[in-house]
Every structure is written in C-alpha cells, then in structure tokens.
Amino acid sequence: MTADFVRPPTAQEAVLTELRRLLVTGELAPGFPVRQEAVAELLGVSRVPVREALKVLEGEGHVKYAAHRGYVVSELSVEDLVEVYRLRELLEAEAIRVAVPQLTDADVEAIAAAARQVDAAGRTGDLAGMTASNRDFHFQLFDAAGMPRLSRTLRQLWDATDVYRSVYFAGAGNRRHVKNEHAALVDALRAHDVRQSIALQKAHRDHSVSAVTAAIVHGSSG
Amino acid sequence: MTADFVRPPTAQEAVLTELRRLLVTGELAPGFPVRQEAVAELLGVSRVPVREALKVLEGEGHVKYAAHRGYVVSELSVEDLVEVYRLRELLEAEAIRVAVPQLTDADVEAIAAAARQVDAAGRTGDLAGMTASNRDFHFQLFDAAGMPRLSRTLRQLWDATDVYRSVYFAGAGNRRHVKNEHAALVDALRAHDVRQSIALQKAHRDHSVSAVTAAIVHGSSG
DNA sequence: GAACTGGATATTGGATCCAATCTGTTGCTA
C-alpha cells in the first residue's frame, strides 16, 4: 500500500485546500461572491466546514466578509500590489540576511534542485507546476532563516498576489529570465554572498512586478 | 439613547471580541486548552460561532489548532518574542518613514491626545486603559502611512505580545519612561524629523522588550 | 510488570433544520 496518500483528517482542511486551488487558478475570480451552498454542494460537504475554511481565507485576505452578506473574492488594486512588494522587499532582505550565512551545502543543493524543477515545469508548459516549484525555491531559502513568523508573513504576502502570478510565467521570455535569475541567485547563495543575494532577489522581484501590474490593470474592470 | 453602544451584528463577532479580551487579560492563559462547549455556554451561544471565532484567532496566531484535539492558547517563547520585535523594528521604521513627512497638524494633535490618555490612565492605575490608549497612540502614527497591509501585519505582531504587555505598564518607573518617550516622539513628529522618530520608536520598543522577556521566562513553566 | 487490546467517556467535526437578514420586485401613492 502506498503511504504517500493522506486523506485530510477534516473536511474543513479539504475544503480549504480546494478553495485555495480555485482561487489561484482563477476559477473563483476576484470580485465574485462565494456562495457557501454552492461550494458545499460542489465538494459534497455541508456548509459548516465551508464556513470555517472561509474564515481562514478571510484572515489571509483572500476573501472579504460582510455580515449577512457573505464572502467575496478579494480584488487587488495596484496600490495594494505596490504595498505587497514593498513589504516583501523589507522582509525578504531580512530573511536572506539571516539565512545565507548559515546555509549548509545540503540547503543550497535543495534550493538548486527546486530551481531545476521550475525549469522542467517550464519546458512542459506546466504553469501550476512552475508556480508551485518557484514558491518552493524561494521559501526553502526564506525558511532557512529559522524565523517562523517571518516565513508566515511572507507566505501571506505571496498568497495575496498568487492569482496574478501565473500570467508572469505564461510568457516564454519571462521563463528564460526566471531561469537565469534563479541560477545567479544559487551561485550567490553558494558563495554565501549576502549583499549579492539580496540584490539578485530584488531584481528578480522587480521583474515580476510590472507583469503582474499589467495583469491587474487589464483584468480588473475598475 | 446613547448611540455609542452597538451590539455586534453576529454572534461570531461578539464571541471573537470576548475571546480577545479573555486572552489579553490572561483569563485564558497560554498553554490552556479552549473548550468550545465551555466558551459557548459562558457566552450563551452555540458552538458554531465559537468555532468560527477560533478559526480567526488561529489565523492570528493566538491559539493553535490540532484536528480532533481542539484549540490551545499559544505560548510565546523568548525566541518568538525576539523575532516579533525584530519584525516590528523593520516594519515600524517603514511606517514612520512613510507617515511622518505627510503628517498633518491634526494628525499630530490626535497622537498627542492619545499620549495624554495613556498618561491619564496611568495615573489612575488603569492597566487595560493604558494598553488600549498606548496602542491607539502608536497605530494612529502607523496608520497615517496609508499602507493598510502594513498596519494589519503590525497589528498581528502587537497582538502576539499583548498578553505580556500589561506587566510592563504595571511598574511605576516604566510608566514614567513611557510618558517621557511618548512626549519626545510627539516632538519629533511635530518637527517632521523621520530619523529621530525612528530612533525614538526603536528606543521605546527596546525598553519594553526586556520587561516582556522577563515576564515570559518567569510566567512560563518551560 | 510491560505492552497491548477493548471499551467508556469526553470532545471535536459535520449535517440538518430553523431563524434572521438582505435583495430585488411589485404595486400603491403622491
């Protein structure tokens, strides 16, 4: 019997996972109301676990809630996006500052492996795979700082723009950029060069921000 | 009829407010399990809104959740505390950097008024009043940056240590410190002096960290 | 005596039902 299949211990978790997927794929699009009954029926559960999952997503900013009016998928304005990237700049720099000096060879290799996975997913045009392994690449680095609260905050910030991120990976030119930038960052990590790592991460981030900005101004009706 | 009392539109909100109060006053002490039934009975509601409120608190890190085992009030280790203060340092500096140049006279006066309220509460020994108006003092400044996500993140960080904060205000010497430091900060704000404001906020924060650290190592059994 | 098995109890998880609120529409009135 294969042991790598774990059914979620609770329905709330299963609902949460599925709602996250619907949000990042855009099947639940920004601005749309989330009908509890519809979600419950879709997933074959009652509304109770749906409501608990929605409360989690509300805390993460993915949906907005108004009493007796329900949940709506959050829309990200350009100002929000700029703020998210500014906060990421401050916090990712801290994570790198702390993590890089204490990276082991095994850490670096794991990060490099994630970079190769991004690349592999890119070659097959697997957008979901790219976003997942890209996230893996960056958070292996951030988590190495050993600051769980920092990691959690960074995850929230990344989550907020996840809906729009896949548009960046859709462009072939961007994919080539990503590959080169990841490779350069791995080199800097291997050399334990903090300044260079921070600079490369910043450049990497700045490249994606314009693509995501464009996605927002075109995608949103307002 | 006085209009300043608004009953919460939903029970979840009422439960959330009350649970927050129980957490900051320590009536729900770190490490203790939160029995849904007990909370529900205490507040005269069913377990459903209690569970939704607990999911919010879980997202904020106030309680920890394990499936089928329920919620436990989070404990803050000294490492957690150090991390929280480091993140505050980074983010509060940013808030001040953005807010101070664009503070209006009215903003400064509102902040100064909050400082007087802290002082007034201090003279009557009203610890809850002190923590509340102290928070008001600082977040009027942070919010003036016009960065809602930054404000939200800072609130989470402040919340995390709120349980332990009142011990700081309990000392008469600390109260005098607070008064002087708030006054100095208001002067710097009035002068629109960013560097000085950041420095004073840092000193202010550093003074409280040792008191809170002491509270943790004495209060916790581990 | 240590480890395991089975069941009793406490607690959480989820489904269903009903109440409260919101939204859109119809019809009335000025």
Added chain:
DNA sequence: TAGCAACAGATTGGATCCAATATCCAGTTC
C-alpha cells in the same frame, strides 16, 4: 414618474443533533 411600503425569494447565521475521533482506564496476555 419618483418614491415608498410590502412581499417573496435567496442567502447567511445559529442551534441542535448525530457521527467520528481522541483520551483514559481496566483487563488481558506474554
């Protein structure tokens, strides 16, 4: 026609009931 009241349907909020799981303890086996 503009505005308002009343009603109907849809949707959310909450209470209750039952199921699933965990914990604890007694009894059994080796």
